[in-house]
Amino acid sequence: MxxxxxxxxxxxxxxxxxxxxxxxxxxxxxxxxxxxxxxxEGKSTPGARLFQARKEMNLTAQELSEASGVNKATIGSIENDRHKPELRILKLLAKPLGLSAWYLGCYDLLPEDTLGQRIKKIRLMNECTLAEFAKLVGVDIRTVRLWEKNIHKPLSRFLEIITSLKEWNE
Structure with a gap:
């Protein structure tokens, strides 16, 4: 279609x-x-933010591709909101643009209604993959997934570590 x-x-x-x-x-x-x-105009999507940042730096998609190592077609798909970029891709794109991956990914706009949503937002705002975050907190990846899906709640000692990572919000 x-x-x-x-x-x-x-x-x-x-x-x-x-x-x-x-x-x-x-x-x-x-x-x-x-x-x-x-x-x-006025869209707060990863594609809109990437496009705006690229244009402000006067870079073509090809130049950004060469600087970041991300395929030009992938950049086009992201900019046209046909592809939701992974954190790994956002990190690659953010570096030559002088931006943070959390900004490009619009992670600042994520909801914080549940504990799981807050944990996921803290993880992404700190630009951590599931594996990196799990290692930082001292648990396995599956545990982080269960927390983010609100299936389990973290123990208080893990919650203290997670809360200490929320520096970006202060």
């Missing part, structure tokens, strides 16, 4: 050369209602 910004127009023409011979000439045309190199 095509995105709402993209329309496909296809025409089939049947041509009969000899009786019993049928050839089909096909032409396809794609059109978009967005111009290349533009991003909708």
């Amino acid at each position: 095509l995105s709402p910004h993209l329309q496909k127009i296809r025409t089939d023409t049947r041509v009969e050369n000899n009786p019993g011979d049928i050839t089909i000439n096909r032409t396809s045309h794609f059109s978009t209602n967005r111009h290349r190199g533009t991003q909708p």
Whole structure:
């Protein structure tokens, strides 16, 4: 299925050369209602933030790709909000742009309604993968996943460690 910004127009023409011979000439045309190199205004998405930062630095997608090691197609997919970037990719992109991965990932906008959501936000704002966070806190990855899904609550000694990591909010 095509995105709402993209329309496909296809025409089939049947041509009969000899009786019993049928050839089909096909032409396809794609059109978009967005111009290349533009991003909708006022959006707080990783794609919008990446696009804005790249444009402010006067970098092309190719130049950012070379500087970060992230494929140009991946950058385009992120900027067009077709791909939600992993923290690992955000870290690579953030470095040449002089930004934090949490900013590019819009982690500052994550909800904090439950303990699990707060733990996940603290992890991501500290730019830690599940493995890095688990090692930092002193538990295994599965335990962190269970905390973030609100299936289990951390013991008080782990909660103290997690809370101490919330420096970005002060």
